[in-house]
Amino acid sequence: MLSDIQISRQTQITPIADIAAQMGLHPNEFRCYGTTRAKVDLTALARVAKQPRGKMVLVTAITPTPFGEGKTVTSIGLTQALHQLGKRVCACLRQPSMGPVFGIKGGAAGGGNAQIVPMEELNLHLTGDIHAVSAAHNLAAAAIDARVHHEQRLGAEEFTRQSGLAALHIDPQHIVWNRVMDHNDRALRSIRIGLGNNGPERQSSFDITAASELMAVLALSQDLADMRRRLGQLLLAFDVNGVPITAEQLGVAGAMAAILREAIEPTLMQTINGAPCLIHTGPFANIAHGNSSVIADEIALGLNDIVVTEGGFGSDMGFEKFCNIKARASGIHPDCVVLVATLKALKSHAGVAASEIHYPNIDALAQGMSNLNWHIANVKKYGLPVVVAINRFPDDTESELQWLTEQALAAGADAVELSLAFAHGADGATDLAAAVVACLQQPANFTHLYSTELGLLNSLQQLATRGYGASAIELSAQAEQQLAQIVALGADHLPICMAKTQMSVSHDPRLKGAPTDFVLPIVGLKLNAGAGFVTAFAGNIMTMPGLGVKPGYLKLDIDENGDIQGF
Numbered sequence: 001m002l003s004d005i006q007i008s009r010q011t012q013i014t015p016i017a018d019i020a021a022q023m024g025l026h027p028n029e030f031r032c033y034g035t036t037r038a039k040v041d042l043t044a045l046a047r048v049a050k051q052p053r054g055k056m057v058l059v060t061a062i063t064p065t066p067f068g069e070g071k072t073v074t075s076i077g078l079t080q081a082l083h084q085l086g087k088r089v090c091a092c093l094r095q096p097s098m099g100p101v102f103g104i105k106g107g108a109a110g111g112g113n114a115q116i117v118p119m120e121e122l123n124l125h126l127t128g129d130i131h132a133v134s135a136a137h138n139l140a141a142a143a144i145d146a147r148v149h150h151e152q153r154l155g156a157e158e159f160t161r162q163s164g165l166a167a168l169h170i171d172p173q174h175i176v177w178n179r180v181m182d183h184n185d186r187a188l189r190s191i192r193i194g195l196g197n198n199g200p201e202r203q204s205s206f207d208i209t210a211a212s213e214l215m216a217v218l219a220l221s222q223d224l225a226d227m228r229r230r231l232g233q234l235l236l237a238f239d240v241n242g243v244p245i246t247a248e249q250l251g252v253a254g255a256m257a258a259i260l261r262e263a264i265e266p267t268l269m270q271t272i273n274g275a276p277c278l279i280h281t282g283p284f285a286n287i288a289h290g291n292s293s294v295i296a297d298e299i300a301l302g303l304n305d306i307v308v309t310e311g312g313f314g315s316d317m318g319f320e321k322f323c324n325i326k327a328r329a330s331g332i333h334p335d336c337v338v339l340v341a342t343l344k345a346l347k348s349h350a351g352v353a354a355s356e357i358h359y360p361n362i363d364a365l366a367q368g369m370s371n372l373n374w375h376i377a378n379v380k381k382y383g384l385p386v387v388v389a390i391n392r393f394p395d396d397t398e399s400e401l402q403w404l405t406e407q408a409l410a411a412g413a414d415a416v417e418l419s420l421a422f423a424h425g426a427d428g429a430t431d432l433a434a435a436v437v438a439c440l441q442q443p444a445n446f447t448h449l450y451s452t453e454l455g456l457l458n459s460l461q462q463l464a465t466r467g468y469g470a471s472a473i474e475l476s477a478q479a480e481q482q483l484a485q486i487v488a489l490g491a492d493h494l495p496i497c498m499a500k501t502q503m504s505v506s507h508d509p510r511l512k513g514a515p516t517d518f519v520l521p522i523v524g525l526k527l528n529a530g531a532g533f534v535t536a537f538a539g540n541i542m543t544m545p546g547l548g549v550k551p552g553y554l555k556l557d558i559d560e561n562g563d564i565q566g567f
Contacts, residue, residue: 001423004111005567007272008119014274023090023268023276024303030268033127036118038268040278040299042224048302054088055440056301058334059310059389060319062341062375063512064502065348067357070111070391070422074340074429075310076271077114077421078389081433082306083275084426090300091116091277092292092309095130095267096123097210097284099184099545102553107567113425116269116277120564129218130182130209130282132263136256137212141179143252144236145193148172148200168245172200174238176526182209186546207543210284214256216497216531218264219281219293220329227264228257234530244489246529266296273426276304285312286502287543289321289533294330301332306440313502315339315375320467323382324448325495325533333446336439337379337386338432339413341372343396343404349512360397365404367513373411374469374505374514380412381466383445387435388416394423414439456483456492456534460522463496468505470520479536482525486534491527500538507538 002010016038020030029044059075075091082089093116096108101123109119116122125131148170151159156167181188188206195201209215213234221227232248239245247253266280278296283289290312300307311318319337327333344357346368352361372388379386388408390401401418408416415435420428450462464470475483486492503509506518524537547553555566 001112004107004109004115005119005565007113008109008115008117011117011272013117014270016268016270019270019274019276020268022274036121036269037127039127039262039265040268042265042295044299045223045295048299051302053301054305054307055335056297056332057306057308057336057338057436057440058319058322059308059338059340060315060375060379061313061339062345062371063314063316063349063505065345066354067342067344067348069340069342069345070419071310071340072108073110073112073114073422074338074389074391074419074432075308076110076116076277077419077425077429078338078432078436079275079277079308080114080271080273080421080426081429082308082436083271083273085430085433087437088303088305089275090304090307091271091275092296092300092307093277093279094292094310094312095126095279095282097130097208097282098124098182099208099210102556103184103545103547103551112422113272113428114421115272116279117272119567122269122279123567124564126279127262127267129263129267129280132259133212133214133218134180134182134209136259137180137209137214139256139259140234140236140247140250140252141177143250144170144175144177147250149198152200165251168249169239169241170237170245171240172202174242175202175204175236176238177234177236178205178207180207180209180212184208184545184547186544189542189544205544208545210282211287211543213528213531214260215281215283216289216528216533218260219283219289219291220326220531221264222294222330224261224264227260228253230530230532231256235527264295266293266299283312285318285321287499287541289325289497290318291322291326294326294332297330297332314505315378316468316505317502319379320449321497323446324450324463325497327446328448328452328495329532333444334384335444336436337384338389338436339372339375339379339386340389340391340419341404341408342391342393343400344393346372346404351512358395360400362400362403365400369407369411370513371505372408376408376411376413378467381449383447385414385439385442385444386412387432387439388413389419389432390416391422392418392420414442452493452495456486456494456496459496460536463498464520468520469514469516470506471517473520473522476521476523479522479525486525486527489527491529491534495533497528497533497535498538499535499541499543501541
């Protein structure tokens with residue numbers, strides 16, 4: 001079989017203006033970036049809002065393992081199959097961060113014969129949205145430090161005389177807005193800034209851009225005006241009396257909005273067989289809310305019968321955050337859920353060694369099945385039908401696949417189908433597509449997992465016990481102080497964005513399968529007033545990844561023609 005990039009390069013790509021017209025966009029509602037990409041203008045929102053809304057299919061997965069579950073491949077393959085069956089369909093996916101691209105993943109455009117093309121454009125820069133988020137975020141960081149510097153250098157009275165601005169009296173030790181960059185760089189997790197009389201000196205850090213609150217703001221905004229309002233509410237620091245300082249008070253929110261003016265527009269691309277795909281925003285699901293944008297969803301749902309989107313990592317992460325954060329912000333909820341699983345992944349959950357993972361082992365499958373059962377039950381908590389997609393690998397045995405199908409149906413799945421999208425593209429996902437179409441005929445009785453009206457502490461307890469299977473939560477002294485501060489600021493009603501490991505339903509990556517009776521530690525709480533949620537940290541969660549011992553960038557280069565090799 002050809003490599004992913006070879007398959008991408010031999011694809012006959014339809015001019016993106018034709019894809020836009022096929023999707024139902026008017027000529028004045030998009031701008032082409034060459035022949036392969038286009039920005040969709042937000043003027044389309046008002047028109048599509050008047051049209052009947054299509055159905056939303058959310059693709060999620062069991063708890064991730066080192067063997068890969070193929071969630072993005074399944075999302076794209078399903079979109080291709082629905083398109084081939086004559087359905088008006090569009091995928092809504094996140095933009096890959098260059099951190100994982102150069103780190104461990106090596107790309108996030110799908111794979112094999114289920115891809116977004118051209119893959120190198122998707123994986124590198126695209127239309128610059130992530131860089132715009134970095135620039136706007138770091139402008140706010142620079143503005144804070146500059147304001148502190150000048151107020152301290154001149155004194156409050158002289159600062160006001162020279163600038164015409166009221167002194168903010170920012171406490172340098174209570175600045176909560178760090179800097180960001182779109183790379184994995186562990187050396188920046190803890191830094192000292194203001195050295196060399198450029199101070200005041202203080203401890204700070206970098207996060208990866210995907211973890212920026214601006215990424216969430218971009219993803220959850222309804223339109224340009226809503227984005228501008230959210231930017232003004234960003235909590236940047238506290239003054240010497242403990243009063244919060246917002247981006248609006250600092251006067252930087254307008255400039256940030258100007259930087260993000262085009263980044264709020266989704267980018268239109270296509271699958272290998274010419275199905276439209278909207279690429280927009282890139283929040284991770286372990287440290288952020290893990291879903292593409294509300295705006296992309298609204299445009300796609302207004303122009304298509306079916307929209308396929310993907311929640312990051314397992315159903316305890318991106319899917320949960322779609323239902324409890326994004327659905328609250330947008331009013332959009334899934335109508336059907338596709339849950340991806342593999343034989344290898346279930347054996348991994350049973351503790352089978354990598355060297356033995358390819359061999360038939362029904363006993364290990366039976367043990368690892370607890371994880372799939374958990375995720376099926378998790379989807380059902382939200383009142384949604386679920387189709388289990390078994391992503392088939394070449395060495396999977398018929399007997400094990402049949403066993404897994406029967407077990408998944410017995411566990412409550414509404415349908416179970418094999419997916420061979422990687423090898424066969426649309427043809428390999430037609431049975432899955434038919435099952436999804438049938439599932440969409442069922443009523444979805446969607447419900448949130450918890451009520452935010454009962455307060456943040458209750459929401460944390462409900463998410464931990466009902467959402468993860470914990471017996472209780474345990475707040476650190478710091479988290480208790482932060483909770484009291486959030487309540488005092490009137491933000492007790494916001495939903496939770498749990499930052500935890502993706503490698504377990506619990507907070508502990510060593511706990512596989514379906515752990516129970518564990519205490520979920522909450523070591524910190526962070527108010528994201530612009531995004532409209534509170535991040536809860538379940539353990540020592542890194543918001544700046546590091547590069548591994550053999551990172552993905554080692555494979556990347558350009559050839560004599562300037563073409564990128566190694567994705």
